[in-house]
Amino acid sequence: MSSNVYLTPYGGVNRIGGNTFLIEDCSSKFFLDFGLDFGKYRLYYDFPLNMPKTTKELLATGILPNIVSHEGRPFFEYCDLEKSDSSGKRWAIIEKQPKENFSVIISHAHLDHIGNSIFLPSSVPIYLSTFSKISFLTNFLTHIFIGKSGSLFDKLAISYYSKERIKNLERPGFDAFRNKYTIFRNNVQFKVYDTLVEPYAVDHSIPGAFGFIIRASNHTIAYTGDFRVHGSMKDFSSEFIGKLSGERLDYLLCEGTNLGLNPIRSEEEVVNSTESVLKKFFEHGGEHALVILSQTHIDRISEMYGIARRLGLNLYVSEAIFLLLYYILTSELKERLRSPLPPIVKDPKIDRIVQEVWPNSNEVSSLGVIVKERSKLIKLAEKLSLNFAFENDFSTVPTKSLILLNNLSSILGKRFMKNSLLVVSTTEHEDEEDLYDLNRFVNQAMLLGVPLLRIHSSGHIGVIELIEVIKRVRPKNLIPIHTLYPNFFKSYFERILDVKVILPTEGYPIKL
Ligand SMILES: [Zn+2]
Structure with a gap:
């Protein structure tokens, strides 16, 4: 034709x-x-x-x-x-x-x-x-x-x-x-x-x-x-x-x-194995688990919130994650949410979804934002009754916390709790440059003596x-x-x- x-x-x-x-x-x-x-x-x-x-x-x-x-x-x-x-x-x-x-x-x-x-x-x-x-x-x-x-x-x-x-x-x-x-x-x-x-x-x-x-x-x-x-x-x-x-x-x-040749695991497998590792980590005196993920990977942010609820952990998120969550939760999208998001904006509808998806789990006792000093976001965090801590000093975050960060930027100048764990969470194909970034991050973590864990479920x-x-x-x-x-x-x-x-x-x- x-x-x-x-x-x-x-x-x-x-x-x-x-x-x-x-x-x-x-x-x-x-x-x-x-x-x-x-x-x-x-x-x-x-x-x-x-x-x-x-x-x-x-x-x-x-x-x-x-x-x-x-x-x-x-x-x-x-x-x-x-x-x-x-x-x-x-x-x-x-x-x-x-x-x-x-x-x-x-x-x-x-x-x-x-x-x-x-x-x-x-x-x-x-x-x-x-x-x-x-x-x-x-x-x-x-x-x-x-x-x-x-x-x-x-x-x-x-x-x-x-x-x-x-x-x-x-x-x-x-x-x-x-x-x-x-x-x-x-x-x-x-x-x-x-x-x-x-x-x-x-x-x-x-x-x-x-x-x-x-x-x-x-x-x-x-x-x-x-x-x-x-x-x-x-x-x-x-x-x-x-x-x-x-x-x-x-x-x-x-x-x-x-x-x-690519490793394929489902999101469900990744969540289950991450949860069991984190459970062990916190049972053995772990203080902070810092998870590095993309701020747009909303489903995994939701899953991390679920883990925090089930394991009785506090939850802190980076400024970029906070801002995107804030714009989602104050837009028409909140009406269409399928997985519960960290309640940085209080809403009875989110509470209802949480009860359906993770019945009998506990609300996190400390929910907060990791900010730069003099950040414009501090006022908004305070208005929403959230806690905040500074990005260069994680010792200001309460112990037993899951901290979600959105990039692999240098960690050499940061102060970590003695018993911290870094979790790198990925979904996308990595090119050579991504691998260089990842390698630098690994080198820095190893120099600082912070153990590393990688979790991956492909987006494809x-x-x-x-x-x-x-x-x-x-x-x-x-x-x-x-x-x-x-x-x-x-x-x-x-x-x-x-x-x-x-x-x-x-x-x-x-x-x-
Ligand atoms: Zn894509």
């Missing part, structure tokens, strides 16, 4: 992350994800000394792809900064109206799926889930309120004058940001120009993650985004897979992060489940994405199934 549908990958093929897929369906033009490729970024840049200053640099390095239509026609320009005073403190954003209308549909808020969207003109509609919007924009609010804001990304996210107007961290106003965000909801189809898009929630290592079915002219296309079937929201993934298998899809863009589908999903869905054409091993799809699935595997190449349009 002839059609006028084209798919051009601009990231996320033959590699993990940086997903950016342009779909042109007759007159509709839209992207599936608009992610930052960390692998490419780290070839040129490193935080904090070596940071990009202009969009032009990112184009020259290929970190921002040079995007054109399938006929080779440029149709928009990325936004850039113009210095508006000599001190360099103020900035103005140069943006040009796109020559042709297009939209962006975001599967989830991991930066390798959404990060580059900050460079888009403000008139481009960005469709995403409520959680994705809150999580993505909280990154920038975290920089404004607790970190150092001032990177190219921070400056393009929000204009100088809008940033100056954000004074109240309790009610930051997500609408002050430059880009235009439109919320979609699970199972509620929406139209992007003439194309119908159906979003389906999936289980991943961040809430608000979605896969899509796209009803293009003459073709049904599905995109998995990142997904798995071994986390606490696995029912969502099952529903999506069920829907796909009832379709006879023309094209399936499917992730394959875990091909190769395991290989056996992936094979089962493809067998069940049986698309006519399969396009491997977000994987280091696209060839496996060809050599395996073409042999065992009547399916054609199309190996995508960055920048080359595929006529569907």
Whole structure:
């Protein structure tokens, strides 16, 4: 059947992350994800000394792809900064109206799926889930309120004058940001120009993650985004897979992060084994267990809260975790919570969920935030009747505490209790640079004499489940994405199934 549908990958093929897929369906033009490729970024840049200053640099390095239509026609320009005073403190954003209308549909808020969207003109509609919007924009609010804001990304996210107007961290106003965000909801189809898009929630290592079915002219296309079937929201993934298998899809863009050799354990196994180790640790005189995890891994934060309740521990969280939890618990999302979150905002609804999920567990006796000295968050913590302790001196945190931190920053200058344990909790694939970071952290912990433990449950589908999903869905054409091993799809699935595997190449349009 002839059609006028084209798919051009601009990231996320033959590699993990940086997903950016342009779909042109007759007159509709839209992207599936608009992610930052960390692998490419780290070839040129490193935080904090070596940071990009202009969009032009990112184009020259290929970190921002040079995007054109399938006929080779440029149709928009990325936004850039113009210095508006000599001190360099103020900035103005140069943006040009796109020559042709297009939209962006975001599967989830991991930066390798959404990060580059900050460079888009403000008139481009960005469709995403409520959680994705809150999580993505909280990154920038975290920089404004607790970190150092001032990177190219921070400056393009929000204009100088809008940033100056954000004074109240309790009610930051997500609408002050430059880009235009439109919320979609699970199972509620929406139209992007003439194309119908159906979003389906999936289980991943961040809430608000979605896969899509796209009803293009003459073709049904599905995109998995990142997904798995071994986390606490696995029912969502099952529903999506069920829907796909009832379709006879023309094209399936499917992730394959875990091909190769990767350890797979379910979230449940990880929680159970972590709980039994922590139980032993605290029974034998342990004072603090410090868990390092991503602040967006909300399900695992919830699980850690459950462990604290069951083992009778106190719970302290870092500023970045606190801020994201605060924005979730004061937004419409609190009505949709499935797993209980640390009650930094008191709400009888959360108490009810806790009683359902962890009956007979105890409320933590001391709930607090780990802050920097003179942090803007102290006032808010006090207002919410939370305790606080300073980040360089953990001895101010009561004993028998679980402390949740969100990064592997240097621990050499910090004061630990004598009997502390560090737990590194991961979900994502690690590249060489991540392993360097991890190694430095291990070296520091070993030098300080703090024992280490690692817990890992992948945010991505395991290989056996992936094979089962493809067998069940049986698309006519399969396009491997977000994987280091696209060839496996060809050599395996073409042999065992009547399916054609199309190996995508960055920048080359595929006529569907
Ligand atoms: Zn992801």
